[in-house]
Amino acid sequence: MDIPARIAAFRADGKDRYGVVTDAGIIDLTPDYGSRFEGLQEAVEAGALEELIAAAEGRAPTWAEADVEYIIPIARPEKLICIGVNFPDRNAEYKDGQAAPSKPSMFIRFPRSFTGHGQNLVRPPESEQLDYEGEVTIVIGKAGRRIAREDAYDHIAALTLCNEGTIRDWVRHAKFNVTQGKNWDSTGSIGPWLVPFRDASQLDDIELTTRVNGEVRQQDRTSRMMYDFRYIVNYVSTFCTLVPGDVIVCGTPTGAGARFDPPIWLKPGDVIEVEAQGIGILRNGVEDEPC
Template sequence: MNLVTFTADGTQHWGVSAAGGSAPTGVVALSRDFPQWKTLRNVIEAGAIDKVLAAAEGRAVSHAEGGFVLDPPLPDPEKIICVGVNFPDRNAEYKDGQAAPPNMSLFPRFARSFTGHDRPLIRPPESPQLDYEGEIAVVIGRGGRRIPEGEALSHIAALTLCNEGTIRDWVRHAKFNVTQGKNWDGSGAIGPWLVPYRDPSQIVDVALCTRVNGEIRQQDRTGRMLFPVARQIAYISTFTTLVPGDIIVTGTPTGAGARFDPPIWLRPGDVVEVEADGIGTLRNSVADE
């Protein structure tokens, strides 16, 4: 079972998926059973993932497929921090003759910039350059400051998937930052669920791919990251305190639409799927705002 946040009849709930596979076909609502925890972030803060999973054992589906829509699993994180240029081929894409830098590139995303599984990514009227970036995201379970790299993976609570949708021309509006190109409302997606983290094998060398309309565009393994997840947690926690529910979006492989000649931007009707072994598939269509 995996953890989900969903909306049914205008009310947001959290609970667990009721079926395996790449995405839920039914869910079991648990939020009314635990009123002390408003969202899954509160469950993570309380260290109660195992408690809520145990409470779901043997429970009947409360909402069948078609009776709910999935939201981002964590609707209220304190921080979403994204790692840029984290695969060797991505560094080579820049064609600047420079080796991989000694430290990672980072930028923030706001929760409002993400939607949930099976909901459309939104292309704004200001630009047609909506692009995809398939990534694995880690959710912090045990917070800390200056977390040693050797202990970093023990601070993970769960894993999920991210399509870190980007408005490419707005990334280049300024000299030193990409924030405005990365934070358009509803331009990206997180989901479909949170997979509880149990073992380093879930993140250390995992296959990741992105498909657009069934065509593989991105494909790599986390074992080839320039900055592995443990290093990300250690580095980020040096300058900011990580807290339960924080999300680190760990980096995308080469193959985004901007790298084609000419570029291939997402258009209404396209379907983007981000898939990772052991986590599932995040699927989104595209629509105009």
């Protein structure tokens, strides 16, 4: 599957910008649309992603990719919701003897816990247990409450990727929640860009792969998810109103570092790549937090 139009948020010349990514570089649309849309979040809220793509047609790149710093595409979502244990083998990894749950596990992350494509994940001094989780991520484009399964795809504006980086020992600090281990600053990443959602084939059965230093650690297909994308939109919208710009991170396959014996934690110098067909590759290094 070819990658369709890609719209990225980035920082260049000291300013946050957005534009269309091509093989030759990035077409900066901020000068044309900045007065209407402060960022891609506002463009999603206005239903204007296709307008931005059309505006870049036939234009020469403004920036080389090497001259920009990618930032997370949706800077201030009202909700950033993560789905846990959403592939069959992930449930078996827990080795707790429990059957697969009938409803999804969920938790909330803060935008500050993510960084952009090409930036380093940050390992804090309080723990060496920084782990990776590659996930397909959807961005809501149309508001709704109690959205029917058959209508769910009408509410998705775009797709992106997430490395849902986690501090494992802090996840286990409490009995019923994982918030502490999921929200350290810059421990995860989202990006590299938004791919407008146009067709069910972009989600229903695509391959999702995570590599660490070139080694495949996670690989599965979205058709094997226990809770598919339609179900996720339906379920989440039952208890809260989904609004344009909301971000839902939809679950990771088996193979995170915690599941090796002994565990393999991320360390400075590692390179993690999360790749999904038709979306792209989200790539990040690792560094220690300056003390």
